Amino acid sequence: MAGRTLGCMPAPRTVLPVISLDACCAPLARDVPDQADSEVLAAAFRALGDPVRLRLLSLLLTAAGGEVCACDLVDPLERSQPTVSHHLKVLREAGLVTATKRGANVWYAARTDQLTALRGVLGG
Numbered sequence: 001m002a003g004r005t006l007g008c009m010p011a012p013r014t015v016l017p018v019i020s021l022d023a024c025c026a027p028l029a030r031d032v033p034d035q036a037d038s039e040v041l042a043a044a045f046r047a048l049g050d051p052v053r054l055r056l057l058s059l060l061l062t063a064a065g066g067e068v069c070a071c072d073l074v075d076p077l078e079r080s081q082p083t084v085s086h087h088l089k090v091l092r093e094a095g096l097v098t099a100t101k102r103g104a105n106v107w108y109a110a111r112t113d114q115l116t117a118l119r120g121v122l123g124g
Contacts, residue, residue, distance in 0.1 A: 025037045025121050056087055
């Protein structure tokens, strides 16, 4: 999948507002998070705790151009469009992907800054 161009033509990416993990949380080995930060972290890790969502994230991270039209994610995952949309919504609400609507299509991109922040929280 890496480097492959998928069906829809990309356009400039618009970043939607999402939870900022790097602004919330110090490494767990250095500081105990408060309740609000714990909830933010738990939502992000919960979103990653599903095999379909891990595969979706990998598809986004390895896509040529760094983003993929939702219409191109159904076949590689062998899941229905509503199922793929649900998993993308969970990832977006956890702040791990962005979504940009272009005409009838929605394009998704991984938030590498958020993934780096999660890694930092664990790595300390």
